[in-house]
Amino acid sequence: MPPQxxxxxxxxxxxxxxxxxxxxxxxxxxxxxxDLELEKLDEMVSARKRMKRGDHLYHAGQSFxxxxxxxxxxFKTDVLIEDGRDxxxxxxxxxxxxxxxxxxxxxxSCNAVALEDSEVCVIPFSHLEDLSREIYSLQHHFHKxxxxxxxxxxxxxxxxxxMRAEERLATFLLNLSQRFTARGFSPAEFNLRMTREEIGSxxxxxxxxxxxxxxxxxxxxxIAVQQRHIRILNTPGLKKLMTHQRS
Amino acid sequence: MPPQxxxxxxxxxxxxxxxxxxxxxxxxxxxxxxDLELEKLDEMVSARKRMKRGDHLYHAGQSFxxxxxxxxxxFKTDVLIEDGRDxxxxxxxxxxxxxxxxxxxxxxSCNAVALEDSEVCVIPFSHLEDLSREIYSLQHHFHKxxxxxxxxxxxxxxxxxxMRAEERLATFLLNLSQRFTARGFSPAEFNLRMTREEIGSxxxxxxxxxxxxxxxxxxxxxIAVQQRHIRILNTPGLKKLMTHQRS
DNA sequence: CAATCACGTTGACGTGGATCAAACGCAGAC
DNA sequence: GTCTGCGTTTGATCCACGTCAACGTGATTG
Numbered sequence: 001m002p003p004q005x006x007x008x009x010x011x012x013x014x015x016x017x018x019x020x021x022x023x024x025x026x027x028x029x030x031x032x033x034x035d036l037e038l039e040k041l042d043e044m045v046s047a048r049k050r051m052k053r054g055d056h057l058y059h060a061g062q063s064f065x066x067x068x069x070x071x072x073x074x075f076k077t078d079v080l081i082e083d084g085r086d087x088x089x090x091x092x093x094x095x096x097x098x099x100x101x102x103x104x105x106x107x108x109s110c111n112a113v114a115l116e117d118s119e120v121c122v123i124p125f126s127h128l129e130d131l132s133r134e135i136y137s138l139q140h141h142f143h144k145x146x147x148x149x150x151x152x153x154x155x156x157x158x159x160x161x162x163m164r165a166e167e168r169l170a171t172f173l174l175n176l177s178q179r180f181t182a183r184g185f186s187p188a189e190f191n192l193r194m195t196r197e198e199i200g201s202x203x204x205x206x207x208x209x210x211x212x213x214x215x216x217x218x219x220x221x222x223i224a225v226q227q228r229h230i231r232i233l234n235t236p237g238l239k240k241l242m243t244h245q246r247s
Numbered sequence: 248m249p250p251q252x253x254x255x256x257x258x259x260x261x262x263x264x265x266x267x268x269x270x271x272x273x274x275x276x277x278x279x280x281x282d283l284e285l286e287k288l289d290e291m292v293s294a295r296k297r298m299k300r301g302d303h304l305y306h307a308g309q310s311f312x313x314x315x316x317x318x319x320x321x322f323k324t325d326v327l328i329e330d331g332r333d334x335x336x337x338x339x340x341x342x343x344x345x346x347x348x349x350x351x352x353x354x355x356s357c358n359a360v361a362l363e364d365s366e367v368c369v370i371p372f373s374h375l376e377d378l379s380r381e382i383y384s385l386q387h388h389f390h391k392x393x394x395x396x397x398x399x400x401x402x403x404x405x406x407x408x409x410m411r412a413e414e415r416l417a418t419f420l421l422n423l424s425q426r427f428t429a430r431g432f433s434p435a436e437f438n439l440r441m442t443r444e445e446i447g448s449x450x451x452x453x454x455x456x457x458x459x460x461x462x463x464x465x466x467x468x469x470i471a472v473q474q475r476h477i478r479i480l481n482t483p484g485l486k487k488l489m490t491h492q493r494s
Numbered sequence: 495c496a497a498t499c500a501c502g503t504t505g506a507c508g509t510g511g512a513t514c515a516a517a518c519g520c521a522g523a524c
Numbered sequence: 525g526t527c528t529g530c531g532t533t534t535g536a537t538c539c540a541c542g543t544c545a546a547c548g549t550g551a552t553t554g
Contacts, residue, residue: 079401081405081490083490087404087405089404100393100397101394102394103390103391104391105395109398129383129386129387132380132386133379133381133383133386136376136380139376139379140376143350143393145351146393146397147347147348147349147350147393148352149397150351150393150396150397150400151348151351151356153401153403154326154336154348154356154357156404157336157400157404157407158326158328158332158334160451161449162332162334202408203408204408243329
């Protein structure tokens with residue numbers, strides 16, 4: 001039993017933010033750490049923060065000092081430019097990290113908004129750096145997480161640069177499905193947490209185009225869609241669509 | 248004078264790859280390190296590698312063990328998908344790092360190709376991790392570099408998702424100009440290292456569209472363009488175009 | 495100094511998705 | 525219950541860019 005459980009008062013506090021008994025260990029930062037290292041990580045997570053749907057976790061321009069691990073819930077990140085245009089840069093779910101964009105110049109470069117009631121673990125970045133100088137596997141895992149984000153972004157650039165509307169939406173749905181699966185949910189049935197407009201913004205499309213593509217998939221028997229409830233009926237069909245050679 | 252200069256034989260070897268006398272210190276990894284730390288960094292850079300135009304620094308799928316700092320020259324990175332489509336994900340110049348995409352799963356996820364004769368410093372990633380556990384400022388700077396890459400990618404996503412052709416090209420030209428300036432070259436006059444097709448791929452446009460946009464800018468007196476030679480005549484004009492509200 | 499070749503320009507035309515507009519569905523307010 | 529408002533669907537039309545095709549240009553080679 002970890003030493004910090006000796007004191008009842010501390011216990012409550014620690015359990016509240018402990019990575020060591022969090023069921024997201026395999027998705028989140030603690031991946032690959034041993035018990036001793038996990039205990040150190042527990043100390044690093046300074047707090048949890050509950051958020052309601054619509055709340056901002058941080059705003060673009062706000063000064064950066066922590067990254068956040070999503071304990072429960074669903075987020076979007078978006079960037080704004082002066083003339084009013086904006087773009088959703090990603091949707092984040094349980095176990096994923098938010099705030100990596102802020103490291104580069106101590107200022108967040110995008111907004112993070114909860115799309116449903118959520119809870120995040122607050123990880124002061126300087127603590128993370130301190131600890132990752134001590135714990136090799138934490139350091140390495142963190143580097144992998146940042147690199148994975150870069151690779152993911154390249155995938156989105158590919159999608160935005162070369163795919164047509166239906167290919168984009170198929171890719172998006174399959175990606176969601178795969179991430180839900182990794183979290184123990186159904187691969188085939190889920191509720192979207194975002195509006196058509198947000199999907200469109202992420203995929204570089206207008207909401208009407210997203211809606212039409214959904215309807216088209218429905219007609220073709222690829223999915224059942226009713227408002228935000230999605231059931232994938234023909235995964236291979238969607239996959240085929242995803243990498244369809246252009247006419 | 249650093250101790251390793253005591254031996255003539257070693258000297259040659261060390262000078263050949265020394266960060267401490269590299270004029271890119273302020274652009275590259277060594278940023279912010281003191282002399283002592285620089286010496287350690289010198290040992291980390293295992294070799295330099297000369298490359299000819301068209302050579303691949305690495306291929307997608309190839310196993311990852313080093314990142315690369317561009318000592319001189321110009322590169323592109325691109326991703327391929329099965330059906331033959333590809334997309335240029337970035338153009339890299341002097342002082343910038345290549346290979347960060349490979350960290351996530353020990354495998355490169357894109358190709359890196361020299362667009363002119365180039366030279367890179369080979370940095371074995373495990374050495375970098377070792378050293379950044381020792382040197383706080385190296386660790387922090389490396390994190391900033393990775394984060395900056397993520398922010399840059401978000402900018403490209405914004406460009407691909409919301410901008411029209413001429414806005415994209417104006418943004419691209421101003422970005423190049425700014426990066427050339429940071430390297431002591433003219434902000435207004437430079438030679439493109441890439442083809443219209445590569446520009447188009449990066450910007451999510453066809454080469455004809457790129458060519459037409461160049462011609463349009465020329466007609467409007469914003470730039471002078473002859474093949475790959477570019478002279479920017481009206482920077483504010485381009486900036487205005489870049490953030491132009493859609494009709 | 496032709497011949498070749500890769501790259502770039504320009505024109506004519508087609509189309510995927512944007513835009514504009516109307517109606518619908520569902521949830522929360524009262 | 526009705527009202528109100530946001531999100532969604534669907535249709536009609538438009539236009540920016542893609543596609544196809546021809547030609548220009550500048551570097552390389554025998």
